[in-house]
Amino acid sequence: MGTEKLSLSEVPTIKAITPVSQGNITRYVTVSDITGKDFAHLIQLPRMFIIHAVNTLRKGKQLTADERKIALKKAGQLFHSGTVCGFNPDDYVNQVVSVTGLPEGVVKKALQKIGDATSHAFRDSALGIAKGVPDAYSDQVKQSGCAQVVRKGAVLAVVAPGNGTGVHALWPQAIALGYRVVIRPSEREPWTAQRLVQALTESGLADYVVMLPTAHDGVEEIIEAADLSIVYGGEDTVIRYENRSDVLVQGPGRSKMVIGDDYPQQDAFELVFESVLGLGGAACVCTSCVFIEGDAAAFARAFQDYVYNRLQDPQERERYLPQLSSHRYDWWLQQVEQYQGFIFSKPEVFSLKSGTRQVMPLVMLADSTDQPIVQLELPVASVTFVPFQHQACLSFLAPALVVSVATKKATLIQSISEIPEIRNLYIGQVPTIWMQAHVPHDGYIAEFLTRSRGYRVDFG
Known part of the structure; x- marks a missing residue:
C-alpha cells in the first residue's frame, strides 16, 4: 500500500489557537490517516513564540467564577453538539477514527464524556477541595477562622497524548479553579484538543486557554513557561519528571x-x-x-x-x-x-x-x-x-x-x-475501564492544582 503526499494547500491546516498573531509560520508536521494518506498539516510553533504566547495569556482579562462557569457550560454543549472549526460532531468523530483507528463507538462516547465534563467542570473540580473549606466566606466565618483554597500557580500546561481522547475530559476543571491553560496537542490526533480549545474560546474563555502545537523540542519550553504541568507519556517520561513537584506525570497505568x-x-x-x-x-x-x-x-x-x-x-x-x-x-x-x-x-x-x-x-x-x-x-x-x-x-x-x-x-x-x-x-463485576466524572482518576486534579491554607479576618 503506497502513501499519498499532498501539498500544504491540498489538506486542512491546523494552526495554534491564541490571540497572538502567528505571522507566516511554515514549519509543520504531516498527520497521516491509518491508510497512510496525508490527512492534515499541523503547524508547529517556534520556541520563542511559545514564551510570548504564554506571557500574553498570563495578562489576559480576569473573569469571575460565575462568568467562567457560564462559559464552561456553553463550551461543553458546543463541543458535543455544535459546529466547531467548520466541523460538526460527525465530522469530528470521522477525523479521530481516521487517524487513530479507534472504534467509532469509543470516540462517540468520548465526545459525550468530554462535553459533559466541560459543562460540569465546576461541580467536578469542587469534589477535590477539602471539606474544611466553606462554600461561602461570611463575615462570621472570616472572623472565627476557616480554611481557604488557593491555586499553586496561574498557568497549567497540558501535554496531551494521542492514544485516546478521554484525557481532555479532565483539564477543563483547571479553568473552573481559575487557571489559564496551555494545551500542546498530540501530533497523532490533534482534533480533540483543537475542537475543545476552540469551543472554549468561542464561549468567552479566549483569555483562559490556548493551543500551542510544537515539535518535541518545544515541549520543555511549554513546561518551563507554565507554573504547573500535566504530561502524558511512557516510562521515559515518568523517569524524566519523577522528581519534579510541578509536573504531574500520567504514565503507564499497568x-x-x-x-x-x-x-x-x-x-x-x-x-x-x-x-x-x-x-x-x-x-x-x-x-x-x-x-x-x-x-x-x-x-x-x-x-x-x-x-x-x-x-x-x-x-x-x-x-x-x-x-x-x-x-x-x-x-x-x-x-x-x-x-x-x-x-x-x-x-x-x-x-x-x-x-x-x-x-x-x-x-x-x-x-x-x-x-x-x-x-x-x-x-x-x-x-x-x-x-x-x-x-x-x-x-x-x-x-x-x-x-x-x-x-x-x-x-x-x-x-x-x-x-x-x-x-x-x-x-466485583466492575471492569478496569469504568470511569465516572465524580470518581477520582489518578486522584482529583484539584489535589495537584490547589492547596489549603488557614484564613481569618478580624479588625476588632
Missing part, C-alpha cells in the same frame, strides 16, 4: 485484575474481556495482567477460546478492535515475535478492504508473579495471566492505576485494599 477461585467463570470471562478490549485496548485503564487463584493456564486457554468465538462476529470486532495502519501492524508483529515465549498461539488477523488490519488481543501466560512481563503494558489489547495464592504477599499488584477484584473473599479484598500504590480499586 491496570490489573484479580480473579478468586470463588468467582463464576463466565462472569470472569466477560469482565476480563471488557477490561482488556474496552476503549480499543489502548487506554491506561485497560487491564494488562490478570492474576488467577487456581489454574491460570486453563483459565487463559478458556478465555482465548471465549475471545475467539465472540470476535468471529464482525459487529463485535467493529465495536472492540481498532484498525492498525501498516506501520502499527509491523510494530505489532515485532511484539508477537518478542513475546512469543509467553503467547499461547499467534492471534488471528483480519484484513480490511482499506488495507488496514484488526488483530485479536495477545493472550499470554507467566509462571510466577515476579516475572517482568507481569508489569508489561502495550498500547494494544494484550493480557498476561498469572497464577497466585490467596495467602501470598500481594505486592506484585503495585503499581497500578486500577485493580478490579473479582471475589467475595473478605480477607483477600482487605489485603488488596491496603496496598497504597493502587490508585483505584473496584470490587
Whole structure:
C-alpha cells in the first residue's frame, strides 16, 4: 500500500489557537490517516513564540467564577453538539477514527464524556477541595477562622497524548479553579484538543486557554513557561519528571485484575474481556495482567477460546478492535515475535478492504508473579495471566492505576485494599475501564492544582 503526499494547500491546516498573531509560520508536521494518506498539516510553533504566547495569556482579562462557569457550560454543549472549526460532531468523530483507528463507538462516547465534563467542570473540580473549606466566606466565618483554597500557580500546561481522547475530559476543571491553560496537542490526533480549545474560546474563555502545537523540542519550553504541568507519556517520561513537584506525570497505568477461585467463570470471562478490549485496548485503564487463584493456564486457554468465538462476529470486532495502519501492524508483529515465549498461539488477523488490519488481543501466560512481563503494558489489547495464592504477599499488584477484584473473599479484598500504590480499586463485576466524572482518576486534579491554607479576618 503506497502513501499519498499532498501539498500544504491540498489538506486542512491546523494552526495554534491564541490571540497572538502567528505571522507566516511554515514549519509543520504531516498527520497521516491509518491508510497512510496525508490527512492534515499541523503547524508547529517556534520556541520563542511559545514564551510570548504564554506571557500574553498570563495578562489576559480576569473573569469571575460565575462568568467562567457560564462559559464552561456553553463550551461543553458546543463541543458535543455544535459546529466547531467548520466541523460538526460527525465530522469530528470521522477525523479521530481516521487517524487513530479507534472504534467509532469509543470516540462517540468520548465526545459525550468530554462535553459533559466541560459543562460540569465546576461541580467536578469542587469534589477535590477539602471539606474544611466553606462554600461561602461570611463575615462570621472570616472572623472565627476557616480554611481557604488557593491555586499553586496561574498557568497549567497540558501535554496531551494521542492514544485516546478521554484525557481532555479532565483539564477543563483547571479553568473552573481559575487557571489559564496551555494545551500542546498530540501530533497523532490533534482534533480533540483543537475542537475543545476552540469551543472554549468561542464561549468567552479566549483569555483562559490556548493551543500551542510544537515539535518535541518545544515541549520543555511549554513546561518551563507554565507554573504547573500535566504530561502524558511512557516510562521515559515518568523517569524524566519523577522528581519534579510541578509536573504531574500520567504514565503507564499497568491496570490489573484479580480473579478468586470463588468467582463464576463466565462472569470472569466477560469482565476480563471488557477490561482488556474496552476503549480499543489502548487506554491506561485497560487491564494488562490478570492474576488467577487456581489454574491460570486453563483459565487463559478458556478465555482465548471465549475471545475467539465472540470476535468471529464482525459487529463485535467493529465495536472492540481498532484498525492498525501498516506501520502499527509491523510494530505489532515485532511484539508477537518478542513475546512469543509467553503467547499461547499467534492471534488471528483480519484484513480490511482499506488495507488496514484488526488483530485479536495477545493472550499470554507467566509462571510466577515476579516475572517482568507481569508489569508489561502495550498500547494494544494484550493480557498476561498469572497464577497466585490467596495467602501470598500481594505486592506484585503495585503499581497500578486500577485493580478490579473479582471475589467475595473478605480477607483477600482487605489485603488488596491496603496496598497504597493502587490508585483505584473496584470490587466485583466492575471492569478496569469504568470511569465516572465524580470518581477520582489518578486522584482529583484539584489535589495537584490547589492547596489549603488557614484564613481569618478580624479588625476588632
